[in-house]
Amino acid sequence: MSDSPPKNRLLLTLIYEIKLKFNQVILWFSIKLGFIREIIIVPFNGFGNSSEIYLVGRVLKNNRVTKSNPEDSVWSNVKKMIRRFRTVIIPGAKVQASIDGENYVVETNEEGYFELTIKGDFQLQKEQSWLSVRFTLLDQILKNQGVVSAEAKVFIPSKNASVGVISDIDDTIIPTGATRLLEMLKTTFAKNAYSRVPFPGISELYSDLRRGASWQDNNPFFYVSSSPWNLFDFLMELLDIHRIPFGPLMLRDIGLSRSELISGSHRAHKMQQIRHIIRVSDPLPFLLIGDSGQEDPEIYLQIVREFPSRILMVFIRDVDDSRLDYVSTITQEMAKLGVDLRFGKDVQKAREVLIRHRLLPDLIEQKRDQFCSSERI
Known part of the structure; x- marks a missing residue:
């Protein structure tokens, strides 16, 4: 077996220790000089x-x-x-x-x-x-x-909650281009909470899911994203401005660690947080909402395998047509576990599915048509 991984870890540990010493020096000088x-x-x-x-x-x-x-x-x-x-x-x-x-x-x-x-x-x-x-x-x-x-x-979810929602943010709620680095950087740095506009119909759908079929369910939302904690205030502001239901944001530290160039992988972070949310919220069932741009379908499949009785349904926004066949395979795997995965772009079709499953009342469909797109799901 190659000994390169231990060498790489040793090098990363050394670089990380240097980084910590540098941070200490910066902090000391910043305090002493009044910065x-x-x-x-x-x-x-x-x-x-x-x-x-x-x-x-x-x-x-x-x-x-x-x-x-x-x-x-x-x-x-x-x-x-x-x-x-x-x-x-x-x-x-x-x-x-x-x-x-x-x-x-x-x-x-x-x-x-x-x-x-x-x-x-x-x-x-x-x-x-x-x-x-x-x-x-x-x-x-x-x-x-x-x-x-x-x-x-x-x-803390109220006792009258009927379902919880765990949602990704980038390319699920708001267009980001997370799979295209230059586009993602441009969007992140050049726009603000007003100019970054959610996908059509998302605000209305999430608000209706919060109220639920009884209109009074007070269903909880949790946002699990690989965005850095540095964006916490920005994302909270974005939710507020665009009237998307508040909920805990579980982000991550993306800095250098002792063993990785970026602390914690995208998949490991999201798996850990979703498991924690489901465990703490027992016995509340959940909807999982994500996109096809990164690893949400794979992550959610593993969650369904671990918690098949706790996941009611999975929705995946289609942002990468090249992944259509792969997501279809995951859809079949989830079906074997008794969980329905819906894949597409149209919020209105997602709403119709939720109405059929009695997670939204029929009357909302008439009230919300004006906000929804006509793309396929």
Whole structure:
């Protein structure tokens, strides 16, 4: 057997250690020279159930990225996006999470992230879906730092939810060109939350799925994407502007790790997060929505194999015609497991399928026709 993989891992580990030392030097000089004026806690909205909640967050320099404006120029969009990626992280910082009168302390890792799972008895008021958690930085990083705190929201599905939705984002909700690097970079950096427009009918379909067949189901949404955590605020803003239901966003760190050039593969990240969501949301059944551009069909097939009784249906947006035969093969594999996979581009046809399966009421079809495209599914 070749010994090149161990050598590659050794080289990556060495490069990663150099990167960590470089980050430490940058942080030290930035503090000493006054380049860091404010440190912030960025909590990424979590999820859980009545006995367990899960949150991720990061401590870093405040780059003061302002919200998008419809009149923003391309150059303004580029500058804001560069700021999102020009992070100065704070490793080894202690952060206190406060919930229901209880305090929990966690420490940021080498990349400035913290991850927290809290066990308890979390009771929500009727019709409430979001639980508040207060984070406070315990360490003094800057002179005259003051109190550094932030509030996170933890999503807990209500008891009257009938189905959950796990959805990809890029090329599923919004056109991105994730399989074409130059197009993806242009779209990501040159556009903002207003100019990046979802596919026709997506906002209406997702909003109706949130309400469900009873119009009052309050069905939960979870967004699992391989986009970096640097885009969290941007994606939350995009959901808000285009009236797409809020839900936890499970993104990933794409930086160099000790063993990989990019931390965690696309497939491994999505598999891990989807498994976690399904486990924590037991016994809620799920719809899986993705696209054919990357590995969603393969990932969802594996999820169906592991949780056949928990997956009601799979929808795959057709963004790559060359994958038609392959997706058809996966469709047949899912059918053997008792799960229906629908493949195509037309939101209206997807709506008709959901109505037939009693996940949407018939009356919505008449109300929403004006928003839907006429492409095939």
